[in-house]
Amino acid sequence: MAHELVTPAEQATKNDVDYIFYELTRSICPECKRVIDAKVLLRHGKVFMRKRCPEHGEIESLIYSDAEAYVRLSRYNKPGTIPLDFSTPIANGCPHDCGLCPDHQQHACVGIIEVNSACNMTCPLCFANAGAGYNLTLDEVKGILDRFVETEGDPQVVQFSGGEPTIHPQIVEMVRAARDREIPYVMINTNGKRLATDARFVHQLAELKPDIYFQFDGFDRNTYEVIRGEPEILEEKVRALDRLAEIGCRVILVPAIERGVNEHEVGKIVEFGLSHPAVRGINFQPAFHAGRHGPHDPLQRMTIPDIVSLIAEQTDGQFVDTDFVPIPCCFPTCNSVTYAYIDENGPLPLPRILNVDDYLDYITNRPLPDLGDEVKSALEGLWSSAASPGSSQAAQDFAISCAACGLPGDLDLEAFADRMFMIMLQDFMDPWTFNQKNVMKCCKEILLPDGYQIPFCAYNSVGYREQAREQLTARERARIRARREGEDFNPEPITFDFSDKR
Numbered sequence: 001m002a003h004e005l006v007t008p009a010e011q012a013t014k015n016d017v018d019y020i021f022y023e024l025t026r027s028i029c030p031e032c033k034r035v036i037d038a039k040v041l042l043r044h045g046k047v048f049m050r051k052r053c054p055e056h057g058e059i060e061s062l063i064y065s066d067a068e069a070y071v072r073l074s075r076y077n078k079p080g081t082i083p084l085d086f087s088t089p090i091a092n093g094c095p096h097d098c099g100l101c102p103d104h105q106q107h108a109c110v111g112i113i114e115v116n117s118a119c120n121m122t123c124p125l126c127f128a129n130a131g132a133g134y135n136l137t138l139d140e141v142k143g144i145l146d147r148f149v150e151t152e153g154d155p156q157v158v159q160f161s162g163g164e165p166t167i168h169p170q171i172v173e174m175v176r177a178a179r180d181r182e183i184p185y186v187m188i189n190t191n192g193k194r195l196a197t198d199a200r201f202v203h204q205l206a207e208l209k210p211d212i213y214f215q216f217d218g219f220d221r222n223t224y225e226v227i228r229g230e231p232e233i234l235e236e237k238v239r240a241l242d243r244l245a246e247i248g249c250r251v252i253l254v255p256a257i258e259r260g261v262n263e264h265e266v267g268k269i270v271e272f273g274l275s276h277p278a279v280r281g282i283n284f285q286p287a288f289h290a291g292r293h294g295p296h297d298p299l300q301r302m303t304i305p306d307i308v309s310l311i312a313e314q315t316d317g318q319f320v321d322t323d324f325v326p327i328p329c330c331f332p333t334c335n336s337v338t339y340a341y342i343d344e345n346g347p348l349p350l351p352r353i354l355n356v357d358d359y360l361d362y363i364t365n366r367p368l369p370d371l372g373d374e375v376k377s378a379l380e381g382l383w384s385s386a387a388s389p390g391s392s393q394a395a396q397d398f399a400i401s402c403a404a405c406g407l408p409g410d411l412d413l414e415a416f417a418d419r420m421f422m423i424m425l426q427d428f429m430d431p432w433t434f435n436q437k438n439v440m441k442c443c444k445e446i447l448l449p450d451g452y453q454i455p456f457c458a459y460n461s462v463g464y465r466e467q468a469r470e471q472l473t474a475r476e477r478a479r480i481r482a483r484r485e486g487e488d489f490n491p492e493p494i495t496f497d498f499s500d501k502r
């Protein structure tokens with residue numbers, strides 16, 4: 001039988017891959033947490049991270065579901081502001097030198113103090129993996145705040161978190177300690193349970209008026225059953241919000257949006273937020289899978305563009321994708337925000353009437369019109385992680401921006417504060433999506449005793465949380481033992497060891 005001749009050139013056909021290799025960064029293995037190289041790939045209109053652990057093989061995750069936007073938005077990236085002091089030396093390389101170490105590219109816009117590890121809920125989705133462990137003392141919190149003042153000079157936002165901070169017996173004194181240090185925005189991050197059930201506590205907060213960062217994932221029983229393990233909690237949440245309205249506390253709703261669970265509730269959350277007198281904004285967060293979480297498919301996770309599309313679909317276009325502009329303090333894919341002017345006709349997003357892009361695009365650097373510098377500075381105030389919608393500073397920045405686009409300039413600041421509404425989208429990273437590039441310019445730090453200030457996504461993903469919790473829990477036990485035995489207590493400083501991950 002005659003054989004057909006196949007030349008070597010015919011045998012070896014070169015194939016094109018189905019993606020564009022966009023950039024190289026570093027990440028971690030979700031299994032063993034060792035630091036590994038990671039490629040960012042653009043494929044079929046989406047952005048993926050692909051990495052290989054020598055022990056656990058190849059891992060791929062979706063990091064942004066709009067490739068065009070991922071590339072285009074890179075121009076919203078402003079020069080970082082360096083803190084007055086760093087707390088750790090450069091020794092083992094990022095992300096094992098937190099921090100902040102001198103390699104860090106941004107100061108801390110927001111300082112987060114987790115005052116305890118325990119909670120009055122046991123949510124199946126909990127990045128803090130809340131449970132029994134430690135309570136920081138008031139003196140420890142005062143020390144943390146003093147160090148925050150030293151490194152920032154004029155820190156803008158401190159957020160008390162946990163666990164559940166409202167069950168800490170000294171949370172009111174901690175809020176007062178932050179106020180005493182003239183930190184303008186003091187927030188409590190809460191599930192709302194104690195606010196719903198403890199009128200005396202609400203009365204104590206009325207005097208200090210912290211801003212409230214309020215867990216609120218939707219309205220359906222199923223949503224709260226799957227995400228929070230408490231299907232009937234909605235009524236309590238609404239009661240807490242009504243009480244906060246009575247005492248004049250500003251609230252940001254914080255919904256975690258999980259694919260297949262509460263995607264259909266996004267529009268209703270916006271509608272509720274716009275109508276509730278306590279609510280000044282919403283911070284939507286794609287569910288991320290650090291700490292305690294169920295099984296998930298990293299290729300099917302929610303990302304910022306998914307939530308933006310849901311908002312557009314479910315609000316009948318009250319808000320659309322072009323209304324959202326990234327916050328340029330950190331990496332532009334970390335978060336996006338819009339502000340709307342509310343009147344009898346409904347919300348009017350600022351970017352529809354003012355070309356916010358021209359002011360916040362730091363790469364193109366377009367020439368600005370007359371009064372451009374004043375408007376730019378007002379927009380930088382709003383497009384910042386430190387902005388607090390409804391506050392006098394945010395109202396002033398909003399008023400300047402509104403005046404620049406022809407909206408009524410004759411209202412007083414209180415009226416502007418009442419007419420502004422914020423919608424933010426914040427995509428925290430987890431061990432599947434961790435990108436060292438983003439974390440190096442992170443502006444939200446976990447503040448610990450002994451001076452550590454650790455970028456939030458590094459704290460949750462790399463192993464800092466687990467090590468800090470173990471040491472803080474041991475410290476608390478030793479403190480109790482020393483008190484019982486009448487001995488002096490001098491705690492060992494916290495240390496971190498990632499020698500097996502490098």
Ligand code: SF4
Pocket residue numbers: 093094095096097098099100101102103104105439440441455458
């Ligand atoms: S994340 Fe920042 S503080 Fe942490 S090691 Fe990297 S550069 Fe240093």
Ligand code: SF4
Pocket residue numbers: 119120121122123125126127128129130162163164191215
């Ligand atoms: S997610 Fe919040 S409310 Fe739920 S268990 Fe964790 S700390 Fe508590």
Ligand code: SF4
Pocket residue numbers: 330331334335426427428429438439441442443444455456457
């Ligand atoms: S907390 Fe995470 S998502 Fe937010 S700015 Fe920092 S690195 Fe980016």
